[in-house]
Amino acid sequence: MIFEDIHHIAIICHDRKETLSFYVDKLGFKIISDYRRIEKNDEKIDVEKGNLRLELFIKPDAPKRLSYPVGEGTGLRHLAFKVTNIEAIVENFKAQKIRVEEIRRDDFTGEKMTFFFDPDGLPLELHE
Numbered sequence: 002m003i004f005e006d007i008h009h010i011a012i013i014c015h016d017r018k019e020t021l022s023f024y025v026d027k028l029g030f031k032i033i034s035d036y037r038r039i040e041k042n043d044e045k046i047d048v049e050k051g052n053l054r055l056e057l058f059i060k061p062d063a064p065k066r067l068s069y070p071v072g073e074g075t076g077l078r079h080l081a082f083k084v085t086n087i088e089a090i091v092e093n094f095k096a097q098k099i100r101v102e103e104i105r106r107d108d109f110t111g112e113k114m115t116f117f118f119d120p121d122g123l124p125l126e127l128h129e
Contacts, residue, residue: 009047009054010080012123017044017059019120024048024057027097066122079116081126087113090127 014020024030030048037044044059067074084090087104094101094117101117113129 006052009056010077011056011058012119013058013060013063014119014121015059015061015063016120017046020057020059021046023099023120024055027094027099030055079124079126081114081128084127084129087115087127087129091115091117 021032025032025048028050030050032046033049033054034047035044036046042060042062046057046059048055048057091101091104099117102115104113104115106112107114107128115127116124117127118124
């Protein structure tokens with residue numbers, strides 16, 4: 002295979018403060034670089050947790066994401082994180098006021114899963 006691993010995932014966000022509060026303070030990612038791109042009128046913040054690196058692009062004027070339940074656009078649908086104790090994580094998210102759905106079973110695997118959402122409404126999945 003030509004690919005070795007996933008290098009990073011890029012996410013477009015609207016508000017720097019809300020985005021960093023969510024990904025860094027609440028989810029525990031560490032900032033590894035932070036750039037203001039004058040020519041593109043945005044910011045690029047790289048964050049990392051374990052072997053997962055996210056590029057967070059702060060673009061206040063970016064169009065809103067088409068998302069559930071209105072409809073979905075083509076492209077990346079969601080990110081899924083593998084966890085070992087979904088109940089504890091969901092309770093932690095609720096305590097932090099992170100929007101999270103109730104735990105349910107995956108229709109195909111029967112495994113426990115749920116969705117939670119970043120400040121811009123990007124669906125993120127927990128899968129046990």
